[in-house]
Amino acid sequence: MIVSQRSFIRTAHFARFSLGLLCLATLLSIPSIQAQTAVATLDGTARDESGGVLVGVAVTAINRATNETKTTVTSQTGDYRIPQLLPGFYDISAELPGFKKFTVSNIELRVQQTARVDLVLQVGDVKDTVEVIGQAPLLQTEEASVGTVIDQKRVVQLPLNGRGFLQLAFLIPGVSQSGPGGRTATSRGTFNGDSAISVGGNRENANVFLLDGTMNTDRNYNTFAIGPSIDAIQEFKVQVNNYSAEFGAQGGGQINVITKSGTNSFHGAGWGFFRDAKLDAKNFFDKPDKPIPPFDRQQFGAAAGGRIIRDKLFWFTNYEEFRQTKAQTSLATTPYPQIRMGDFSNYRDRNGNLILIYDPATTKVCSTCATGYTRDQFPNNVVPTSRINPVATKLLQYIDLPNQPDVLARGVGYFFNNFAQVERQDSMTHRIDYIYSQSDRFFGRYSYSRERAFAPGSFTGQGGNAKPLVQNLTLSESHIFSQKMFNEFRFGGMRFRSFKLPETAGIKNIHKEVGITGTDELDADPDRWGVPSMSVNDSFGFGGGGEVSNQRNNSFHFVDTFNLIHGRHSLKFGEDILREQLNIKE
Structure with a gap:
């Protein structure tokens, strides 16, 4: 899909129609006519x-x-x-x-x-x-699809580090964890990278995620948009291959999560999981004379459900909160003070040879030189302070000095840090089920998730913030006209908002502060006020401060399936329409 750039907004749509007639062999006894459904x-x-x-x-x-x-x-x-x-x-x-x-x-x-x-x-x-x-x-003898259901018992009782339900998908043949550093696993910027899985040998971004039978896929990275609390999940199914025509849009797995509904009995539960760095040991890279770097996690919440009208109207609600502060061990190369002041008198390569620094202002034509020109060396290999660009001097203030004893080639050393990565999430799910009669049932479910994550950079002030907020709504009505005719209609609406900004966005206009010119467009956009990204070959690099992205995306999913049974034959008519609006500023 084409997305907008800068402040321009372009809306992308697509509609997938699954309108067909499936007549199966007469020798088969009433075959499956199951669509991408939650029943x-x-x-x-x-x-x-x-x-x-x-x-x-x-x-x-x-x-x-x-x-x-x-x-x-x-x-x-x-x-x-x-x-x-x-x-x-x-x-x-x-x-x-x-x-x-x-x-x-x-x-x-x-x-x-x-x-x-x-x-x-x-x-x-x-x-x-x-x-x-x-x-x-x-x-399962009624259809040829290959898939596995992870039931409620396994969802709730198996130990899960972080309580991410999709970890259980690794119990299924054909499902594996994607490789480290993949775009799907890292680009969203929050712990939602747990949804980066490979199904049937396909790429991690080739999966479709459904929540109660309607779209729950973050189209930017093809991860799930909302990861429900495991205490709100009835079960989920991962289809690996051979799925029916109702499924599609991607060649990987089809992951359909079903939320819990209320029952005639009242049930409630509360929980809390805590981890404290005081109980941890240091890792190999932590400094022995410093305190243990922080790794603190709190995860707590509650779930409850019951009836409003016996045998007719039921409710279920869930809330979960996640808090984590975890130090990230980082080692970056950075120049020593002498280099920053123009003193290259001890500027040596890896073999210990002095690297001479030449004055570009003394360039002269040299017909006998291999390069065709010659320059004079700075006296004593020191660049006068008056010759150093003031913009470069100010930029160097945003690069921490070495704090390790190692002296590397080209006048650089190591800056070691344990800056903390901070993650926060609040999520909730609310559901209502109403049984009109034996022929009619309605349910509505609303889910909400707000995430905030800060990922530190290699240097002070060069991290990035990510702030996704997702709302997902599903409405479903099923009607049985007769023993041979029945219909199900579902509507799904999802709003996905995501801000990914540098640590200094909206706080400090570094481009203007250091004196970089020609950046009027950046100066006018506080979201892009990060440390400029630069690198020196074979020496050091800095800046970036995280990806810049501002999104407000909407999707509207309409699914209707009508089934007709005639003798031993099954006929199916269906329509699946997905309209998406991608409003992206980057």
Whole structure:
């Protein structure tokens, strides 16, 4: 996409239409018609003990947490399908006059799963019940996509350093950590770099992130825009390959995170995790005569959920706060005071040979010289103070002096620092679920994340600040018209604001202060008031102060999927529209 430069704003749009008719082979029994959705589907075939199909069997699925009930009857071929089921645990029952009631307890349905549960009814009194407990794990036989669901138990119970949910993706075959220093892992400027993963051998920026089935991808770096607290996650699924046509936009993984909903029972939890540098040991590079560099982390929050109206209206809310101060060990080369004052009398190369300094004002033509000219050496290899540009003298004030005993070639030494990297995040998720009837369900979810990070530079005052703020909204309404027709509509809206500025932005106009001319455009833009970036070959470099970027991006995601079942055939009509506005000043 084309983004704007400076103060110009250009809006980029694209729309991906997935409007198709999927007719599968007649030999397959009701195949998957699952879209990029946040729900699951249950299907199967009812038979008697001899293997004959049973028509008109009443099949009921009851959510154990919310008591939501959905009922259907088997078709002329003995098949049934119950769509639009929230991930969770269900009890399934089947009834037909002349047969014993058949029940299966505690079946777990997962996000984007089409689970098959076949039913075998025995002849007998309907008052009698055949109950199956401890059902074997459901196999995914209804579609060819390759993916893995990380369920709530693993999300909550497995230890995670920093509580980043995507670390669990490394449990999945085909998922690996991206290489160090990759752009996706470093460019956002905050700890969100944890979302830089490689799926199926693809690049780290080839993934798509969804939150409750709508877009949650930061289009700048293709990381997740909001990383929900693990206590707000029901489960998430990573599809590695062979995913259906509803997915796409990138060739890597499709990561769909599902948030928790409330239940009929009230549940709440609070937590706190703390780390203090006083309990740490020094690393190899820390100075033995100095205090332990800071590494302090506090992470705390709470989550709660319950019902407003039993079996109808449910709520869930979560808040989490992250605070971290961590010293960064850095070693940079910087010139000694003699060099800064023009004294090159001991200016030597790596072999200890004196490097002569010549006066450019004495340049003369020399027909016998290999270079065609000659110059005179400064007396005693010292540049007079009057010949040093005052801009250079002022710029050198922004470069720390060496603080280590090492004397390197070309008159430079080491400046060692333990400047602290500071990170802050406040995030929250709020969700409402409303079950109108067996045929209609609505949910709305709002998530918010504000991050602030300071990354120090090699020298004092040359760090950078990053301040992303993301808001994400999902609204969903599902409707079952009949046993053979059902529809789901979802809307997702996301606003992504990100400021990346030098440490001195808006505080000190260094270009003007040191006397650099021709920078009127920079002088007029306080966001770009950083230390100028410069380098001296084979010696030292300084400046930069972090990337400059000011963004306010919006995305609007509309998804509608209509499903029709005709006998053993499944027809799907869908539309997926994503409109994006990228408003970037850099």
